Amino acid sequence: MxxxxxxxxxxxxxxxEELAEFKKSAEYASYQRIxxxxxxxxxxxxxxxxxxxxxxxxxxxxxPKVLPLHPFKSxxxxxxxxxxxxxxxxxxxxxxxxxxxxxxxQQTEIxxxxxxxxxxxxxxxxxxxxxxxxDNRNLVLDxxxxxxxxxxxxxxxxxxxxxxxxxxxxxxxxxxKGFFEVTCYEGLVSVMYNGTTKKLPxxxxxxxxxxxxxxxxxxxxxxPSWTQNESSFKSIPLKYVLAEFERQFNMEVNIQNIDTExxxxxxxxxxxxxxxxxxxxxxxxxxxxxxxxxVLFYAGNTP
Amino acid sequence: MGNVCEEHIFSSIFKDNxxxxxxxxxxxxxxxxxxxxxxQEAFVKLWENCAKVAPEKARSYLYTxxxxxxxNVIKAEKxxxxxxxxxxxxxxxxxxxxxxxxxxxxxxxxxxLDALPENQRTTFLLNRxxxxxxxxxxxxxxxxxxxxxxxxxxxxxxLREQIDGI
Numbered sequence: 001m002x003x004x005x006x007x008x009x010x011x012x013x014x015x016x017e018e019l020a021e022f023k024k025s026a027e028y029a030s031y032q033r034i035x036x037x038x039x040x041x042x043x044x045x046x047x048x049x050x051x052x053x054x055x056x057x058x059x060x061x062x063x064p065k066v067l068p069l070h071p072f073k074s075x076x077x078x079x080x081x082x083x084x085x086x087x088x089x090x091x092x093x094x095x096x097x098x099x100x101x102x103x104x105x106q107q108t109e110i111x112x113x114x115x116x117x118x119x120x121x122x123x124x125x126x127x128x129x130x131x132x133x134x135d136n137r138n139l140v141l142d143x144x145x146x147x148x149x150x151x152x153x154x155x156x157x158x159x160x161x162x163x164x165x166x167x168x169x170x171x172x173x174x175x176x177k178g179f180f181e182v183t184c185y186e187g188l189v190s191v192m193y194n195g196t197t198k199k200l201p202x203x204x205x206x207x208x209x210x211x212x213x214x215x216x217x218x219x220x221x222x223x224p225s226w227t228q229n230e231s232s233f234k235s236i237p238l239k240y241v242l243a244e245f246e247r248q249f250n251m252e253v254n255i256q257n258i259d260t261e262x263x264x265x266x267x268x269x270x271x272x273x274x275x276x277x278x279x280x281x282x283x284x285x286x287x288x289x290x291x292x293x294x295v296l297f298y299a300g301n302t303p
Numbered sequence: 304m305g306n307v308c309e310e311h312i313f314s315s316i317f318k319d320n321x322x323x324x325x326x327x328x329x330x331x332x333x334x335x336x337x338x339x340x341x342x343q344e345a346f347v348k349l350w351e352n353c354a355k356v357a358p359e360k361a362r363s364y365l366y367t368x369x370x371x372x373x374x375n376v377i378k379a380e381k382x383x384x385x386x387x388x389x390x391x392x393x394x395x396x397x398x399x400x401x402x403x404x405x406x407x408x409x410x411x412x413x414x415x416l417d418a419l420p421e422n423q424r425t426t427f428l429l430n431r432x433x434x435x436x437x438x439x440x441x442x443x444x445x446x447x448x449x450x451x452x453x454x455x456x457x458x459x460x461x462l463r464e465q466i467d468g469i
Contacts, residue, residue, distance in 0.1 A: 007455035010430070011437065030463045037405075037412055038431040041384045044335050046325040051339070052317050055346055060310065 010035065101125040102143075104250035107226075112137075116155070117148040121174075121226050123247040144174035146224045161208060162193035171200075172224040179240050180208040183219055209237060229270040235263045238284060242297065245280060249273050256298035258286055307361055308353035316361050317346055324369050326433055327443060330425040333380035333417075337373060345369040366443040381417050382424065384432075408466070415465035423458035426451055 001018060008014050009022060009031075022028055102108050102120050110118040110126065113133040120126055124143020129136070137155040148170045149155045157164040159175035169187025174180070182191050183205040191198045191206050193213070200206050205216045216234060225232035231244050239260035246253045248270045266283050268276035277295065281288050289296040305312050321342050328338040345368040349361060356364050386409055416424055422444070429435040429443070437451045444451065 004449075004452040004456035006459040007437070007452040010455065010459070027463055027467075030467050031459060033408065034412060034459065034462050034466065035431075037386075037408060038427075040386045041428070041432050042386065043326045043329055043384065043428070043432055044338075046322050046339075046342075048318055048321050051321050051325075051342055052314065055317065055343055058343070059347055059350055 006031065097127040097129050097140075099125070099127040104247050112150075114150045114152055116150045119146045119227055121145060121247075122250075141173055141175060143176065144172070144226070146170070146172045146227055162191060165190045165192065169202075170223070176240070176243065178210050180206075182206045183224065185219070185221075185223060205234075207236075209240070225267060226270065230267050231270055232267040234265050236265075237261050238264045241268075241280060245276060245295075249276070250293075252294040254294060254296045256296060258297055258299055305358070306353065307349065307356055307358055312358060313350065313353065316349070316358070316365075320362055320365055321346070323429075323433055323435070323443075324365055327366060327425065327429065328369055328373070330382060330428045331370075331421050332373060333382035341369040341372055344372055363442050363445070367445065370444075382428075384413065384416070384428075411466045412462065415462045418465060419458055419461060423454045423461065426454040427458040427462075430455060 001021065002008060002014075005014060005018065005022065009019070014022065100108060100110050100120060102122055102124050104123050106122055108120045110120060112118060112128070113130055114137065116137075118126060118139075121144035124141070124145060126139055126141050126143075126145055128139040135153060137149075137153055138158065139156070140158050142160065145157075147155075147157065147166075149166055151167070153167075155166050157173050159173065159180065161175050161180035164171065164173050164182050166187065166189045169189060170185040171187075171189045172181075172183040172185070174182075180193070182189060182200060184200045184202050186202050188202070189200040191200055193206070193208060198206055198215070200215075203217060203219045205219060207214045207216065214235075221232075231241075231248060233241050233244075237260065238258070241264045242253045242255070242260065245251070245268065248268075251273070262284065264280070264284060266279060268279040270276070273290070277288050277290065280286075281297070285300045286297050287300055289298070307313055307316065324342050324345055325338045328341040329335060332338070345365045348368045349356060349365055352364075416427070419427070426440055426444070429440050430437070435443075437448050437455065441448045441451045
């Protein structure tokens with residue numbers, strides 16, 4: 001009899017001789033009965049449809065899941081982009097110049113990284129680079145500012161008209177359209193204008209009006225008058241005086257039949273507009289009419 | 304054949320195989336609740352991995368998962384099987400003695416089946432009740448056809464010895 005003949009028998013794989021021999025054996029009847037009886041056996045009930053319904057409700061009701069293949073990779077990608085942007089903007093912002101500006105009728109005080117002080121007059125703009133400040137004290141000015149420079153390396157103020165270089169002193173620079181004035185209050189200032197350098201000791205002013213250079217001596221005030229809320233002028237064409245008035249009071253200035261090139265010497269108050277108008281009009285022998293946001297200056301003999 | 308992730312393919316795999324998965328686990332452990340759970344768990348695994356399992360491999364994947372679920376975890380309980388009423392049509396021809404003797408034999412077979420090693424019982428019942436061929440059982444159990452023939456031979460031999468009281 002071959003190996004596993006009982007299994008072969010069930011599967012009808014016995015040869016005729018083997019089958020005949022098996023049927024003769026004493027156990028055959030019992031085997032036949034086991035096989036016959038087991039035909040009638042049933043496993044417990046199993047409801048395929050119910051199982052399918054509960055499976056589908058629990059697992060397939062939602063839309064098929066779409067799993068990203070590499071969720072972590074895309075996270076890294078985003079993180080890298082953010083890191084680059086942050087680092088980039090950090091360096092970019094660091095390299096940008098610090099920038100301060102004042103509107104009309106406004107002054108502001110700026111403390112520089114080396115504790116030097118700058119007072120910025122109305123309608124002015126000052127910028128400088130904070131990085132490497134100790135080695136390169138360089139500012140760009142458009143307008144008027146008063147500098148109290150702390151001792152240290154060369155300190156340079158660049159303007160459209162010229163450069164002012166000092167080592168540690170107090171001075172005022174005004175650079176307006178057609179007008180450039182540097183006044184030294186303490187120490188020594190060198191002014192570079194049009195390729196020439198002028199040394200300016202304390203109490204001296206260097207003024208350029210329409211390309212014409214004047215140097216005046218005998219400034220006695222310890223600080224520029226505008227820092228004390230006054231604007232002072234010494235032989236300055238009236239148009240610059242009126243422009244300063246415009247900046248200090250944020251008033252539109254109109255003129256009628258007036259020679260704005262006439263020189264003006266005097267001072268006007270930066271806080272009291274009526275006092276300031278008197279201060280300007282009386283010595284110049286002109287009249288004025290004050291509106292809400294404008295002033296008309298007209299010739300004294302005009303009605 | 305398409306992808307197992309396609310619902311109509313998955314559903315036909317479920318309908319063709321869930322009953323056999325249920326029986327397979329029941330024959331092993333005699334626990335209906337666990338057999339029902341095994342069906343759900345095995346198909347959840349197949350659904351989750353539908354993209355990785357080829358349709359022709361789905362069947363053996365299901366049995367492997369179902370089998371691994373309870374490996375060494377639950378103790379086998381008594382496997383209880385019902386008997387279809389084979390004699391309903393010819394009830395008048397059966398003597399009460401014959402019916403009683405038949406019932407006694409069924410009881411002996413039940414006890415003998417319960418005493419069989421799990422793998423022999425599973426092979427025997429899958430073949431007798433579910434009509435599975437040896438090659439199909441071999442695929443489910445992950446063994447050779449010859450090993451299934453051995454289990455079947457031993458199952459019959461042991462059952463007869465038990466019943467005949469040897």
